[in-house]
Amino acid sequence: MIRSTAMTEHYFSEKPSVPFRKESFVARIFDGEDITIQSGSGIFSLKELDFGTKLLIAHAKIPKTSCTVLDLGCGYGIVGIALKKHYPQIILTMSDINERAVQCAAENVKTNNTDATVLKSDMFSHPELQQKTFDVILTNPPFSAGKKVCIAFIRQSAMHLNKNGLFQLVAPHNKGGESLKRIMLEVFGNAGELVKKSGFRVYISIKK
Template identity: 40%
Template sequence: MEHYFSENPKAAASERTFSALLRGNRLSFVSSGGVFSKSGIDKGTELLIEKCIMQDGWRVLDLGCGYGVVGVSIAKAFNVEVVMSDVNERALLLTGKNLERNGCTAKAIKSSGYDSLSDFKGMFDSILVNPPQKAGKKVCFRMIDDAPLFLKKRGFLQVVARPRHGGNSLAAEMQGVFGNCEKIAEKGNFAVYASMKK
């Protein structure tokens, strides 16, 4: 069965456009079949965008960027350098379109997890993740376990998840890896967890 975390999705690529108000900006996006949340922005992603810890001047990684909602929103709202990565080639194509639609610049890289990001070790102030929980715990845990290698000292890994559907185990993994984990936001069925590299 094909999922949005497939490298080359076979689902029909019929594109659709929609707009959303995110972090104070009205943004326009194009999505299509074969990518996560193709019909609009899911509540978890929206919560991550609105509540993540962020500062001007940071270098930020949108890990598993999909069609680029998080990275575009943060690039528009803050004076930051954004790197976006995804294994899904169609998602990266859409990311490029969405950066252009919204007048943003960012680096988009094809990568399964951190595999193609070795040039960025120790360089990010924040890594933002809406983990692909359908891909399984092993994939999601790796996004947490490898994060310290890519964060600066005092950099943040910020993860959104449903506490009752795997989020609590992700938070426990973050606590184990970083020695700290704080729930910084919660709305509806979603929570945003943050860990800081000491």
């Protein structure tokens, strides 16, 4: 059987092979803070923001003082960009394995007059990330890439957080989130919830 590219291509491919059809839309999480997003085929949530993404941004816990933040698996960059606009004190890094997503994220940083370091990286493998630690790591993990990858996101993030650093993850609770929360509890020794809405929850752990 010949499988079409559309069937085999995933948003977490390192080099998406589907032709790059650009899309753009305006996203608003916080009143008066519109963000113009350039997206495209081969990138997660092509034409509008994912519900989990919006929930994560709206309920993220961000320290009031200057702090380093990593948007892990940033896609076209909406989590980091929206948070940087709303909390200018953050020093933002965004990373993704998908080169097309990284390209869009970098363009979206410029278009929306934000400031961020954008890196193409398989989790923390980029030289700039290998030794780096953060005060906050946020992620909407790639469920389609499999549970192993999502668990690796949690375990590796724990090694890249400062003391009292915050790890925050959004997921559909009954479709994998509950088990990821258990992993967070095992890894960090604590796991709470910032919000639950329409089947999704934002989980949080503190690095002790």
